[in-house]
Amino acid sequence: MNISLSTITIHQDPLGLRDLPLLKPDTDGWTTIRQALEEQQARQRKQRSAITWLAVAASMVLAVIVTTRQSGIEQPLAKPVATQSTDLASVDNMDKVHSLISLSQTLESQLRNIREETGSIPANSAVYIAELEDLVAQVDTELSYSPDSVSLWGQRVNLLLDLAQIYQHHWETEYGQMASL
Amino acid sequence: MAHSGFDIEIDDFTLAGAKRGDMGACERIYRLYQAPAFTVAVRVCRCRELAQEVTQEAFITAFRRIGQFRGDAPFWGWLRRVVINHAISALRRQPKAEIVEFEEYQAWDPGEHDQIGMAMGLESALQELSDEDRTIVWLHDVEGYKHQEIAKFFGKTESFSKTRLARARKRLRGLIESAISDPIANAIA
Numbered sequence: 001m002n003i004s005l006s007t008i009t010i011h012q013d014p015l016g017l018r019d020l021p022l023l024k025p026d027t028d029g030w031t032t033i034r035q036a037l038e039e040q041q042a043r044q045r046k047q048r049s050a051i052t053w054l055a056v057a058a059s060m061v062l063a064v065i066v067t068t069r070q071s072g073i074e075q076p077l078a079k080p081v082a083t084q085s086t087d088l089a090s091v092d093n094m095d096k097v098h099s100l101i102s103l104s105q106t107l108e109s110q111l112r113n114i115r116e117e118t119g120s121i122p123a124n125s126a127v128y129i130a131e132l133e134d135l136v137a138q139v140d141t142e143l144s145y146s147p148d149s150v151s152l153w154g155q156r157v158n159l160l161l162d163l164a165q166i167y168q169h170h171w172e173t174e175y176g177q178m179a180s181l
Numbered sequence: 182m183a184h185s186g187f188d189i190e191i192d193d194f195t196l197a198g199a200k201r202g203d204m205g206a207c208e209r210i211y212r213l214y215q216a217p218a219f220t221v222a223v224r225v226c227r228c229r230e231l232a233q234e235v236t237q238e239a240f241i242t243a244f245r246r247i248g249q250f251r252g253d254a255p256f257w258g259w260l261r262r263v264v265i266n267h268a269i270s271a272l273r274r275q276p277k278a279e280i281v282e283f284e285e286y287q288a289w290d291p292g293e294h295d296q297i298g299m300a301m302g303l304e305s306a307l308q309e310l311s312d313e314d315r316t317i318v319w320l321h322d323v324e325g326y327k328h329q330e331i332a333k334f335f336g337k338t339e340s341f342s343k344t345r346l347a348r349a350r351k352r353l354r355g356l357i358e359s360a361i362s363d364p365i366a367n368a369i370a
Contacts, residue, residue, distance in 0.1 A: 013322040015353055017307075020300055020323075022186045022216040023223050029237040030211050034204055036241045041202055 046117060047171055050110055054164050057107060057157075093150060100153035107160040114167045125166050132163045186217035187261045187324070196256060199247050207244050214257065218264045224319040225268035227308065231275065232268070239267040261324065269334055272312050306356035314349035321346050 121129065139156045146152065191210065198206025218239060222232035243263045250259050307315055313335070320326045320334070321342070328342040335341065 012325065014350065015303065015322065015357070016299075017303060017319065017323050020303060023220045023229075024216050025219045025233045025236065026229065027233070029215070029233060029240070030208055032237050033211060033240050033244070034208070037202070037204070037207065037244055040245060 043117065046113070050114055050164075053106075053110055054161065054168065057103060057110075058161055094148065096150045097148050097153055100150065100157055104153060104157050104160060107157060107164065111160060111163060111167075114164065118167055118170060121170060125170055128166055129163060132159055132166070135159050136163075186220060187214065187257045188255070189213055189217075189257055191256050196247075196250075196252075199244060200250075210244075210260075211240055214260055218260070221261065221264055221319070221324065222268045224307070224323075225265065225312075225316045226271055227312065227315065231271055235268045235271045236264065238271075239264040242267065265320070265324075265334060269316065272316070302357055302360045303353075306353050306360065309356055310349055310352060314345050314352065317342055317345045318349040318353065322350075 136156060136159045139152055139159065143149065143152050143156070191213065195206045195209050199210055215236070219232055219236045222235040222239070223229060226232045226235060239260075243260050246263075250256060307319075310318065317331055320331050321328070326334075328339045328346070331342040332339045
């Protein structure tokens with residue numbers, strides 16, 4: 001048994017390279033490694049919270065859209081009733097506008113953070129981003145004439161969510177590439 | 182029998198901690214495998230400075246991807262593959278690195294002088310080999326990889342690995358023999 005083992009060893013390492021001692025680096029690399037890992041963990045936490053926030057925002061937009069549509073269906077039935085209900089509807093309308101405005105503002109600030117965190121964007125995504133930003137600018141122009149339009153504010157929020165989705169997709173692709181290294 | 186130094190088992194607790202991103206567990210792993218990782222990186226890259234960069238990059242990648250380690254094979258084998266892949270790609274990025282550094286060994290007692298001389302002879306002979314030949318002979322003879330696995334690292338065929346190994350061993354033998362037969366000439370050279 002011993003003979004065959006040593007034969008295998010000689011066959012595998014005839015020059016005795018395994019007898020060379022282990023080498024040690026001149027400096028300790030742990031600090032650099034730790035720093036890189038902590039930076040990545042912080043980035044992931046930020047991205048995770050941004051994604052969670054966007055998911056919440058998306059569900060809020062959906063809720064607003066569904067409510068708007070439902071009230072749109074109910075409006076013709078409500079018309080014959082007195083003016084008081086029209087006032088109530090306008091109050092309700094203003095609530096929706098306010099919630100969409102605050103949603104839009106929060107999305108804007110989230111997008112600012114996302115843009116800062118994101119490195120270079122592929123050309124095709126950059127084209128979509130530019131188109132969406134143009135559309136946001138168009139909606140903003142229309143909003144300057146009718147600032148209380150639920151539909152316009154809804155459009156604005158949707159466009160911002162589309163923008164966020166492009167960045168999210170970019171992160172996922174980037175993470176996938178990093179994981180396959 | 183001496184070995185590559187990598188085959189150190191790690192406990193499940195440390196591994197689970199590293200998977201959770203616990204820095205203490207990551208540091209334990211780093212301390213355990215730092216020397217074997219650096220050794221293989223030096224053997225492939227032939228440059229301590231580059232090997233140090235490669236080792237750090239490899240550990241960062243390994244800790245980022247540790248969640249992908251399924252546990253159906255030893256952890257050290259997985260980690261070693263990450264280090265070798267990093268070292269080979271660093272070599273591809275800097276194929277013409279001419280920094281050759283010889284390892285210096287010190288003998289602590291007179292009986293060690295022969296061993297030290299032998300080790301230094303092997304060291305300088307290794308430096309004479311081409312990057313691919315040196316890597317292949319190290320991966321096969323020291324790390325115990327099969328030709329099929331070595332071929333995969335280089336994206337080439339098994340016969341490429343076999344041919345290069347035979348050539349590298351022949352060259353190494355020649356270099357060692359000439360160093361033994363003419364030590365003064367070699368010392369001057």
